[in-house]
Amino acid sequence: MRAYQQQAEIVRSEKLSDDIYRFTVNMADIAAGSKPGQFVMVRVAEGLDPLLRRPFSIHQVAKGGLVQILFKVVGRGTRALAGMQPGQQLDMLGPLGRGFAHDRPGQHYLVGGGIGIAPLLFLAKRMLKTVEPSAIRVLLGAATGTELDVLGEDFASLGIDVQLATEDGSLGEEGLVTELMASLPPGEGTVYACGPYPMLRVVAGISRKKGWECQVSLETMMACGLAACLGCAVLRRDMNGYVHACKDGPVFNADEVAWL
């Protein structure tokens, strides 16, 4: 797999809620080889502060080399990014990492929590090339409805069944996305999950009980994204050494890693 470093123009900037943005960026080289679950490393400042690139999942790939990222403002880097305007150039590195393996039989459950929903739209679209919409179910959770409504519609417009949960009950069910999983039938199926670590741990547990394969996208601190710095270590299931999220992941089989 080949990675590219590109100066990429921001074509469009959408503010989806108070702190969630969606950027459409022109980067043909990176777009071409991208797979769902892979990510890009973005330089968020021209100066030396903040210094490190920030990792973001590939949210969608459109024709003409356009790539979207969906991000939430949580700190200095994402704040700087949010302030960037269409026409400006972003230094992008990608596509990076190992994405979802979606050539699985049976049902497909896409489970996203918070900004973890980002890679799932790309995943759903790729899946639809080989499976019927009815074989896919999407479960999304967030603290409040404004974080979900646009994305929920994006999935629904694909003809996929979408269930939503919000902690404040402002959209969909009141509660956690993991609670929505309880009513799903056990059996042959694969869960593709992305979200905060505590949620993923619960998702992994439910999947085990239901007999589903479970793939999770893990977030770690990353400096390089290229398997060079060894910063993104994740403890192996056997507690004997580490795998690395930027190369062996960010998507792991839930059985590969230790759940702490």
Place this chain on the structure above:
Amino acid sequence: MRAYQQQAEIVRSEKLSDDIYRFTVNMADIAAGSKPGQFVMVRVAEGLDPLLRRPFSIHQVAKGGLVQILFKVVGRGTRALAGMQPGQQLDMLGPLGRGFAHDRPGQHYLVGGGIGIAPLLFLAKRMLKTVEPSAIRVLLGAATGTELDVLGEDFASLGIDVQLATEDGSLGEEGLVTELMASLPPGEGTVYACGPYPMLRVVAGISRKKGWECQVSLETMMACGLAACLGCAVLRRDMNGYVHACKDGPVFNADEVAWL
């Protein structure tokens, strides 16, 4: 003298040449007490890089609390500043330092080289409150004409006699601004000079010969602008210790300092 720290809005940004900009900034507190030759310390980045404030002379003060700075892009800080847009806020500190003493008898010669012309417009306007335009002569020099034409007109529109010199001969006389001084009559008069150090040294020498008082505005590295860091040291004429440009200057009598 009281200094203020203000969040000041950029009201207007003019690009006067390839690398010279004029910002109009709204800062009533700082404007009120400003004197020609004083300066402001401007924070050019929100992040920590570049870290230090940058000093700029007060170029003009208009009614309504508007202050102008005129600056040339020479490095990272000024480049960042040039990229800022009307509507954005600048963290400004001022007015700082000791300005020109322009309550002098006789002729007034305002001599500016390069971006050193910045404080002279403010000086000329203040002088005109007490002296006739004919008592003032302005001599400006630069590498090329584009650096001078707008400013030359600003002075001319005040009814003041302006002579220009450019190194490439594209505007006014071909040569250095100091060469224009040769033809001026000796006698009672004061020179107010601002520009690169080598030019100021020559100006000081000519003034001595012509019998003029000579005030020069000196540029030094500055961290605080408040007489706290002691970074802006300038060797005294007697070579015995230092004066400080941000407090004892930036305008010094040419006799106060050593010319190296």
Place this chain on the structure above:
Amino acid sequence: MAIEQPDMRVSIGPLHLQNPVMTASGTFGYGEEYGSLVNLHRLGAIIVKGISLRPRQGNPPPRIAETAAGMLNAIGLENVGLERFLAEKIPFLEGIETPLIVNILGDSVDDYQELAARLDGEEKVAALEVNISCPNVRHGGVAFGTDPEMAHAVTKAVRDHFSRPVIVKLSPNVTDITVIARAVEEAGADALSLINTVLGMAIDIEAEKPKLANVFGGLSGPAIKPIGLRMVWQAAESVSLPIIGIGGITTPEDAIEYLLAGACAIQVGTANFINPGATEEIIRGIGKHLTARGIDSVQELTGRARRR
């Protein structure tokens, strides 16, 4: 619940301050310079530019250079000297209720001793902060702060001639800060300040010479915060003296990091240049942090990250 204001008072050994935020020596002049920009009465303490027995001219310019998220300075300890300090600077500071801490420096143990004895008579001086980063002229110019025996000797001399709290300010330019910290503790210091600047340099590639006339200078600012935090943590592990954290503190969050690492108070240095309002913002920000977490007193933050 906690609608009361959190208690911001701290004690640095026998020294009691209304809050833990002080100004770092050399970055706040003699206080007066910031009088129109900062409410000096709000500060925990004011530490003034380092004072020597006799006035010092300092180094030739250029004295400062900017670096990535930091700055270098080679002021060369320029100061008005003890006499003029007493005559010209103390009167203004007497008008401010905030405790005054005088930073002192010398070329020899005798210099420090004499400064201590003279300042003991000045009631306004709440404490001394002994800068031991200076070269010892009697010992080949090696800094007092890099040799535990010399650090001990200076501390003891000051301790024996000054009746109020003695704070010793350590240099980070050492292999093992705990060795110096212990030497200073044994010599009777009441508290430690750390860190002073980190030795560095920068080169002007156009002129092909060092940016500072003095070649080397002291690195300060956000760039050095990780070093300062590490040394505060190490010192807190090895001595029982109260520690004042310094180095790159620019925001309330930075200050809280130092407190959690083991400092009971902090100093704001280079940040005063970038944002004269920094000290007051930091005081307010620490208060907010305590309120948000329902912590009653700022003292509870000290060393909290070390107990986990």
Place this chain on the structure above:
Amino acid sequence: MAIEQPDMRVSIGPLHLQNPVMTASGTFGYGEEYGSLVNLHRLGAIIVKGISLRPRQGNPPPRIAETAAGMLNAIGLENVGLERFLAEKIPFLEGIETPLIVNILGDSVDDYQELAARLDGEEKVAALEVNISCPNVRHGGVAFGTDPEMAHAVTKAVRDHFSRPVIVKLSPNVTDITVIARAVEEAGADALSLINTVLGMAIDIEAEKPKLANVFGGLSGPAIKPIGLRMVWQAAESVSLPIIGIGGITTPEDAIEYLLAGACAIQVGTANFINPGATEEIIRGIGKHLTARGIDSVQELTGRARRR
């Protein structure tokens, strides 16, 4: 005038490189990782992640944290170990003409000695870079690089068992870098690399604990450039060995600063993460600088700021 390309070749003692720009150990993996982003054939040399006799798992995460214009790492020297390095990593590197320098680390003098002897048999290995910042397990965990005697012992052991150039990489966490530099020179090193990372830490104020699981980590990036430059300058004054400058080099200008301070070559570390194109940009930029100034050879830059 000078329309010819300037001569970019440098010699580091007996080691000849096509240009002075190398990759710093631990920031460029085993070379392969950057294969699709950097033209590896253009580099002066490739220095790989530090190799130990046996594989190492490294520290638990979090292993990295960002700081102002810098980063902290506590990777814990994770590496595949000598055997797998030889079996899995060397073959790729043999396909690249660029000289390979292997960074080695151990827990004891014996470890270093064995690594040297084993790697002496590998023709592709043009030189060794000895990382002496690691703790010596036989001597209470004090880093080899902070004690001149231990630094001497490690250097000599490697020198005696490796027939090609031996570069020793110094730690900046010492009071006087020249003492270590001289010890290493006496022990027979061919060159010095400096600096390794500066010990630092950061605290998560929400979790109230250190950001790194290991508490302390190594500070790298632009923040430390002033420290690296100062140490290169000091070392260049005290030893006659060729010096490889490291620390915060991100742009051609940074690299030129190091050369002017006394380095004959440089390494790019953290900048590879921020901008994978950094090494190639730096090579081009140095060339342009030489051309613009009419300097024939990059070697003329070495130490030029020290001669003024």
